[in-house]
Amino acid sequence: MLTIRRALISVSDKTGVVSLARELAARGIEIVSTGGTARLLKESGVPVTGVSDVTGFPEILDGRVKTLHPKIHAGLLARQDEEEHRRQLREHGIQPFELVVISLYPFRETAGRPGVSFEEVIENIDIGGPAMIRAAAKNHRHVTVLVDPEDYGVVLSQIRERGSVDDETRLRLAAKAFRHTAAYDALIAQYLSGRAKEAFPEKLTVTFDKVRDLRYGENPHQKAAFYRDPFAGPGRIATAEKLHGKELSYNNIQDAGAAWEAVREFAEPAAVVVKHTNPCGVGLGSSLPEAFRKAHEADPVSIFGGIVALNRPVDRETAEQLKGIFLEIVLAPDFTPEALEVLKQKKNLRLLRMAGEGEEAGTEGAPWRFTAADGGLLMQEADRKGLDRAECRVVTRRAPSEGEWKELLFAWKVVKHVKSNAIVLAKDQRTVGIGAGQMNRVGAAEIAIRQAGDRARGAVLASDAFFPMKDTVEAAARAGIAAIIQPGGSIRDEESIAEADRHGIAMVFTGIRHFKH
Numbered sequence: 405m406l407t408i409r410r411a412l413i414s415v416s417d418k419t420g421v422v423s424l425a426r427e428l429a430a431r432g433i434e435i436v437s438t439g440g441t442a443r444l445l446k447e448s449g450v451p452v453t454g455v456s457d458v459t460g461f462p463e464i465l466d467g468r469v470k471t472l473h474p475k476i477h478a479g480l481l482a483r484q485d486e487e488e489h490r491r492q493l494r495e496h497g498i499q500p501f502e503l504v505v506i507s508l509y510p511f512r513e514t515a516g517r518p519g520v521s522f523e524e525v526i527e528n529i530d531i532g533g534p535a536m537i538r539a540a541a542k543n544h545r546h547v548t549v550l551v552d553p554e555d556y557g558v559v560l561s562q563i564r565e566r567g568s569v570d571d572e573t574r575l576r577l578a579a580k581a582f583r584h585t586a587a588y589d590a591l592i593a594q595y596l597s598g599r600a601k602e603a604f605p606e607k608l609t610v611t612f613d614k615v616r617d618l619r620y621g622e623n624p625h626q627k628a629a630f631y632r633d634p635f636a637g638p639g640r641i642a643t644a645e646k647l648h649g650k651e652l653s654y655n656n657i658q659d660a661g662a663a664w665e666a667v668r669e670f671a672e673p674a675a676v677v678v679k680h681t682n683p684c685g686v687g688l689g690s691s692l693p694e695a696f697r698k699a700h701e702a703d704p705v706s707i708f709g710g711i712v713a714l715n716r717p718v719d720r721e722t723a724e725q726l727k728g729i730f731l732e733i734v735l736a737p738d739f740t741p742e743a744l745e746v747l748k749q750k751k752n753l754r755l756l757r758m759a760g761e762g763e764e765a766g767t768e769g770a771p772w773r774f775t776a777a778d779g780g781l782l783m784q785e786a787d788r789k790g791l792d793r794a795e796c797r798v799v800t801r802r803a804p805s806e807g808e809w810k811e812l813l814f815a816w817k818v819v820k821h822v823k824s825n826a827i828v829l830a831k832d833q834r835t836v837g838i839g840a841g842q843m844n845r846v847g848a849a850e851i852a853i854r855q856a857g858d859r860a861r862g863a864v865l866a867s868d869a870f871f872p873m874k875d876t877v878e879a880a881a882r883a884g885i886a887a888i889i890q891p892g893g894s895i896r897d898e899e900s901i902a903e904a905d906r907h908g909i910a911m912v913f914t915g916i917r918h919f920k921h
């Protein structure tokens with residue numbers, strides 16, 4: 405363990421640096437710093453040597469080159485336990501560093517700033533900082549590297565105790581340093597790949613920031629943690645503000661995401677209830693209380709323990725309705741103070757505010773979806789495809805009435821969010837039966853029809869994919885379904901169309917499939 409005699413400090417985020425440097429200097433450690441950092445330390449009365457005084461070279465090219473010099477890098481990379489390294493340092497008049505403190509140019513913050521110019525983003529790609537971090541981390545047997553003010557305390561306390569930092573801490577900080585530079589470069593690569601329109605590059609180098617450890621994963625015997633996309637803006641589950649209740653669990657996070665994606669389909673006041681990532685009740689209304697009442701009535705059994713997403717700020721009336729039901733989470737763009745007062749009475753209910761003040765909730769989301777595959781990763785665009793009624797094709801003799809069209813387009817938006825094979829029955833702008841995740845399509849239809857009961861008569865039916873045979877139409881006809889919307893495209897479409905015609909059912913082909921696994 406080497407006694408720390410010399411520290412190199414170069415920080416963009418200057419949090420905590422003055423008190424760190426002050427204590428180091430008080431302990432007789434020489435401090436070498438770059439322009440802005442040196443200025444701040446001097447102004448704060450901390451003795452400091454400018455990096456140019458060490459290199460004998462000015463900081464040039466607007467700061468693009470300041471520490472990229474052998475006098476700095478040899479000082480970071482020398483193995484102080486090797487006689488030959490020590491001899492070479494002496495020969496070239498280079499002194500080694502035992503501590504390096506770096507905070508990189510704020511690339512992510514700059515790139516994420518609305519209206520920022522490309523030139524400004526590029527200038528915020530730090531070159532000298534990562535070079536020093538990597539050099540120090542490689543040489544961690546001799547050098548301690550700090551990239552996060554959170555770690556200043558532990559290093560200071562060890563220096564106080566013994567004048568040096570122990571092997572374990574140096575190794576831990578070196579690993580963190582390489583994670584830091586790897587993530588930093590990944591963000592730059594991600595940003596530039598986006599600019600260059602390279603959606604699926606030969607190396608996928610995305611990076612995520614830890615939000616927190618989770619108590620467990622999908623089941624209590626599975627360990628889990630939650631990570632956030634560093635570029636995620638407001639209106640996302642990962643950036644939502646929890647206003648009340650316990651931390652969200654692994655399953656809560658998934659369900660809340662599914663509910664939010666679904667409710668964002670609708671421009672009119674809407675309520676979506678989700679269980680195990682499938683909608684179990686969806687309702688639209690002229691007001692939020694009406695929408696929620698319909699979503700509740702859609703399936704008053706499954707809502708127990710459900711997740712409710714709403715696309716308008718929650719008011720007192722809706723809050724009173726929600727209060728009467730056992731729910732896990734309510735998420736909405738916002739909550740009025742009165743609604744919060746009502747809902748906060750429920751100790752275990754989590755409340756998520758999806759948009760900050762003045763922000764529009766979730767108008768744009770990340771375009772990519774990642775799924776673990778055995779030994780790999782699948783990446784695809786999020787399914788954001790909408791449906792234009794003009795592009796639909798009426799394939800039956802009878803065309804849907806205007807009222808039926810309204811229901812069909814509603815059911816189509818819902819079925820997109822139900823796991824395949826999926827069938828949705830809808831009536832009066834709410835779901836009345838949902839068949840989710842079945843291994844055959846007619847099975848999904850039978851579940852939806854059974855759940856709808858009497859409400860199936862006169863309802864419409866939406867299917868996420870085509871009918872491979874006419875059996876789903878036969879089941880729909882027996883239940884009294886009035887109209888059907890489905891992609892079409894089966895070699896047996898004609899049989900389904902003939903069956904629909906036989907029963908006076910109107911059927912529409914969308915030409916779009918919405919599988920969801």
Ligand SMILES: NC(=O)c1ncn([C@@H]2O[C@H](COP(=O)(O)O)[C@@H](O)[C@H]2O)c1NC=O
Pocket residue numbers: 414415416417437438439440441442467468469470471472506507508509529530531532533534
């Ligand atoms: N070019 C260099 O040689 C160089 N050396 C250090 N930096 C960065 O300059 C920043 C600190 O600058 P200042 O002390 O002037 O505020 C740090 O974020 C550090 O990572 C550099 N800047 C960018 O590459």
